[in-house]
Amino acid sequence: MEAVAVALQILERDGPDGLTMRSIAAEMGIRAPSLYKHIEGKEELEALLIADSLRRSGKAMHDAVASLSARAGRRAALTALGHAYRAWALAHPHLYRLATGGPLPRERLPTGLEAWAAEPLVRAAGSQERARAAWAFAHGMTILELDGRFPPEADLNAAWESGLQALSR
Amino acid sequence: MEAVAVALQILERDGPDGLTMRSIAAEMGIRAPSLYKHIEGKEELEALLIADSLRRSGKAMHDAVASLSARAGRRAALTALGHAYRAWALAHPHLYRLATGGPLPRERLPTGLEAWAAEPLVRAAGSQERARAAWAFAHGMTILELDGRFPPEADLNAAWESGLQALSR
DNA sequence: GTCTATAGTGGGATAGAC
């Protein structure tokens, strides 16, 4: 199993604090210094993880709109994307956080990947401004939920519903 | 100058990585160990910083709606809050990030502070669900801007405008 | 309240031999 796959597994299992060059090496059955023959360093590793996240979450977004009927409106598309976005993030919380927290290492990412992942939303929203507003809403809902910032009794389904409805008009 | 004020100054000047027990002590003219006679530890310190952030940003929110005319509608209130929210965060980026990233240490915060800070938004939005959606949008826009996640050419004013308009209907 | 000294932990990264 190569380094990135192992790192992914550790990240999802132990969280970001558990992901160290040492822990990756240990899981691979080698010593930490040997890892540097496989990977440049930690920055490179994180960029590879982010790229993987973009590829997989982007796929989930493309799939979400692909299954809609041709006559589905903006409301249906944004709702489908919102649900898929939230579901993906809740299923991969640590990876989501890694990929969306802090600056994007754009120089280290494959050209076009970021745009491809955003494509379904831009199409569904109808304009760049609306897409950015919708993304901000979705990311805000998601990260606040992951961080446990909403009160325990909060009805998050209702908040998503309310926001998606408003933003699709 | 006591510890919290010094910590605040270092945080805003050098960012979170520059904020260590050593740096705080140095700035106060004492050694790191002596700091523990003033403050329990780093968790306590961060909770105090977060409380300060809630107090000051909450004040900005209360002020933003207080200056509205009595006949102002929901749209005007949400717009004023949105602008004040963004302005406050951009003026205190490191503190904003500290106070909104990760779980809230609710046990360490003064009772009622969180609710008080949220009050203007809940009132302006008209319901808890709408308030949560609006907060998610505002936080999403803000943190994505702070993290440089939007493309450089993005028109963030337009995105704010678009989102606030949609969410105030 | 302050100091010196130190414990204990963890991290990323490199040199050079095999």
Place this chain on the structure above:
DNA sequence: GTCTATCCCACTATAGAC
């Protein structure tokens, strides 16, 4: 590609004398 041996860094925290 792998190893051993290190280096460097940084941090929180405590003990005990003054």
